[in-house]
Amino acid sequence: MADAGGSSTVRRSSYAGSANIPRRLSYASVVTGGQANASNNPTRSGALAHNSDLIPNNSYPPQYQADPKMYAREHDMSARRRGLSTTSQRPAIPPFCMPSYLEHSRYARKLEAAYEAKARALRDQDAGAASLRGSTRNSSSRARTPQSHRGMTYDVIESIPPIDDDVIPLPFKLSTTDKHQGLDLLNDHYDMRYSGVNGKDLEAASIRTDNPVSPQCGIYYYEVIIRNKSKDCAVAVGFSSSSFSLERLPGWEPQSWAYHGDDGKIYDGQPNGHTYRSGFGERDIIGCGIDFNKGSAFFTKNGHDLGVAFKDISFPSTPIFPCIGMKKHNGILISVNLGQSPFVYDVKNRLAEEEEKVSLQISKTRTDRLHQDQPNETSFLQELVAQFLSHGGYVETSRALSQQVQEERTALHGEGSPLPELQNTDTPDARPRQQIRHAILQGDIDTALAYMDEHFPGVLQAQSNHHILFHLRCRKFIELVLKAAEIDKLTDSLRKTKQSSNGVGHSSAVDDVFDQPMELDDEHQSSMNGSRKAAAESAEMDEYTQLTQQALEYGQTLKQEFGGSSQEHDKYLHDIFSLMPYFDPSPSQNGHLLDASGRTKVAEDLNSAILASLGRSPTAALETVWRQTEALIEVLSHDGGPAAFVNLQAVDHDR
């Protein structure tokens, strides 16, 4: 459990500053403003599919969400191939859209986690292929310079695992296939025009979006802009299952629900509609919202809520899609806004209201049954935190907390406090565990290893802890690279020259270098240091060279010791070695490996291993409770329901 590695886990992330730097490295976060074609113009920072003229330019109706963000995320695989002369067209992970009103939702977090996992899986496949190639080459060819591989193309990898089935991305664009043939798509599949078939008008023509709607988002909302429309023709906005016929207007047939613009009625799967509001027509913006918690749906017109249209919806067992239909007359032009642009209706506020209701319900919940043996929740919380601190070997914190709690209890009860003192953490193992953590968090791996030998001999040598030893040793390598980079920053002026030379960090040559028996010949020296030889006189430069060399040597040792022990290790070695060619490693593909949170992970995993070796639980009760809670919410939010509105964060980001 401690080493969940690359499996597709539901990862949590806090929004609290320092902790989550690597969070968005594996896919691009898209900003607003520019225009680019997602598939043709990939850049490192991602592609943008925002189309600025989707919303009419006039200022009525008012637009909510002052900070329009396009949350379509384009997987960044192509960034690595930038500048390469590859012609292989690999399928990338399909982009997805996260409307900004859902930005802080649990579902958004989950979708991002699934994407990360997927991106990681793709990268691993690349690395696997690369290192395989590298190792076969080892035997025959030697002494390659990194540069000689920079222009290499990648093998085409055919088998790309599908995105987790249980994480359905939200609708991204209009479907190119799930549409009536009389409809033509325009504007990157955000607009559609009714042109009829062979010149004859059909009764009706409908279209669905590419992806269905997941109930896990709690409330789903999209808008339709009617750009051109003649008087007689009708537009219907709503949703349907995939079995609903696209030759009918949504609402007329079972498993479809819609608001019709010609008569202003709502239809819930029968030919007879119910009176709702007035109709709608040219230049109107109609919104459709589905509340999966209440099982209801509502519509909006030009930013105004028209009220609940359908109650107690019995959703089909198959997923539902946004569905738009129209009938009679050519020339209808309609745009959809699936969240790629700001909505005219303030759906964010509506979602916030729902979240608030659930939040209020939760805040009234008593926790008594979790702590029947404690006089009150306060003392239980204290015990829970004290246990965590003791478990983690946070000796000083633990002592400070106990002392304060004890003072409190004395103030309350006088001398005869009925409560025992908080768990004393001065077990013999606590102090060394604290020292080991401290050393690792400082980046001083050697000291940590020495402490391990002194206080917990044999723990790292156990076969079951092989991977922990591996990661600890790898961390030492990373720390060397970090130190070198630190020095490199002092000689800033040289940096510009080198960046142009290393567009790609992922080369099998990386591995080759570390396969060298040892000596750094001239060729290597010059390739590693490049233009900076000129500045080699300075003291920084000497130290830099030394550190780089030390890292290289240490890397070679690692490769000898751990190379071939497992696929996962080989891949990780490959990744950290790829940090080398970058003199300022942080922006590289694997730059996240350098993040300080890596220290925390190594330190905590080691702590868990020590505890396990002492026959103690590797997980603190606090963490278990949190995991239980997350698991419960996860299971509950599967089909919508109030749990979909719960999003726990270590630290509240806004409230």
Place this chain on the structure above:
Amino acid sequence: MASLAASSASPSRSLFERTMETINIPKQDVNLLVMNFLIQEGYPAAAARFAEEASLEVKDENDLMTERVSIRDAIFRGDLQSAIEDINDIDPQLLDGNKSLHFALLRLQLIELIKKMFDGPENEKPQLFGTAVTFAQQNLAPYTPQSEKYKSDLERAMALLIIPKEAWQSKSQTHNEQISAFGPLGDLIDPSLKIEVARDVNAAILRSQGRSDHSTIHRILQTRVWAEDLARDKGIDLPADMGIDLWDAPADSQSQNGNNGDIQMAEDESTGADPVHRYTNLHESAR
């Protein structure tokens, strides 16, 4: 606990158990959770140490930790006068806008005055008695027309005056013995009452500063109970025992852990909902 449960589980594990295994909470987040607790609940020394030991950056926000800690200490000490003054220093509107909290503080002050009377020398007793009664008349009595709850709360507190002095002075007795000596009024001298009021003061101050009013751990525990109830209502397959193991207790000694296979529902919905009710009538029999 979780790891044990997982490894010994039957081959057909429930959706919950399988989901449990996919949940991976970064250690750093757990650290932040703990830091949040130390700051919100007001443990400055521990928070400073933890920042060092876990190498966390503590954003020096305006969390009023020092003030909150000294107010809590004052309440625990029984110095309600300075607690109320300090609250007013932070936010003069706070108690005006939260009558039930103000009442709860004043009532604690009354209880302290009564206690002082019994603790004091015999010759000062009449004077101290007068002080307590005057205090009740001037500060608490004006609340009673507003609600029956205030009225009965005040009456119960005043009833402490007729508790035999032996009950007050029984230093040698254990905590539970002492409380039981007060019979149905025991909750009024139970330190849990001070803890609860202090907690609500802390929450009110945090709220007045635009912060979340409790620690996230508290929130997680609430969510945990809420979600478990919801899941059991929906018939989702859950382990019968979802208790929390503290202290790596060996399987046979379970004195510390609150998991006696008990899955009863939260019993007292009303106490959380009604602000007036919550400080009062912990033992209904008092009437």
